[in-house]
Amino acid sequence: MARQPRIHIEGGYYHVMLRGNGGDGIFHGDEDRLRFYLLMQEGVERFGHRIHAFCLMDNHVHLVIQVGKIPLSRIMQNLSFRYTLWFNSQQKRVGHLFQGRFKALLVDEESYLLELVRYTHLNPVRADMVKEPSDYLWSSHLAYLGHKSLPWLTCDAVLSHFSSELADARSKYASFVFDGLSEQHRPEFHCGSADSRVLGDDTFAEKSLAGDAAIVQKVSLDQCIELVARHYKLTPASLSERNRIRKQAEARAVIAWLMRECGDESLTSIAHFFNRDIATMSTAVRKIEKRMAEDGAFRDVLAGLKENTKLRKPDPHSLPNNIAVVCDAASV
DSSP states (O other): OOOOOOOTTTEEEEEEEEBBBGHHHHHHHHHHHHHHHHHHHHHHHHHOOEEEEEEOOEEEEEEEOOSSOOOHHHHHHHHHHHHHHHHHHHTTOSSSOOOOOEEEEEHHHHHHHHHHHHHHHHHHHHTTSOSSSSGOBBBBBHHHTTTTTTTOOHHHHHHHOSSSHHHHHHHHHHHHHTTTTTOOTTTTTEEEEBBEEEEOHHHHHHHHHHHHHOOOBOOOOHHHHHHHHHHHOEEEGGGSSSOOOHHHHHHHHHHHHHHHHBBOOOOHHHHHHHOOOOHHHHHHHHHHHHHEEEEEEEHHHHHHHHHOOOOOOOOOGGTTTOOOOOOOOOOO
């Protein structure tokens, strides 16, 4: 069954869940959690999104994020990949830390934002880790109360719903959270309502899905090869040659990375197209990801290439016969 497309709505609010692989722990101490804080801060500074709430549990993370122009997928891939590098280095381990891709739910701000923030902050209470959310150190609740300073956290948007005066807003927010202490698991914050990717009424869901469908498209392998070959000043045909020229190898790996991000071909089919084995191609993509995490200039180059692959939904009558425009099928 094809995966549903991600939904990117500029200014949209998302409930993001990131879980440890197989339910394993993702934090082994305060140093790990502080590193995650640092990476969240650097992400906000780099990508321009807002974090309205978070809760770091032992084996998973909840985030309430409002995106800007940069898609959520890029934000979360950067965060999860860089934290995995840190964690693996500290624990002398290799392999995946998180369980597949993150899960994200687009949330109607007017109907659900306040309840979602409360739900996020009450996670440790529902897990019987603490009696009150203020007893838990690793969520944004204490910052909302004014007991902790996190400059990269945005509290104003939520607090302004309670009062225009800060002290009064904090007091009313605290009462609002207290009123939800007995609240149990709410499946709609995990699975959506009208659509598994959206939490809101029918009008909100229809508007969100319609807006996204016109923007998020897949790029074909031929288009991607042409784009990358032009960037590396190579001919498309040269990328299938049996050689070990570094520039050509890097170009193939970049193509595979781009196709995984916004394309319509599997890594297996790409490896077959270039007459390489899947293991070699997979290793090459991992090297690209590692270099992106370490080299900001290279990361910006690939971000630019990725932007150039995006297609707005054109007039079908103007399309060449060999180009098919379909929705992005990345996982939620």
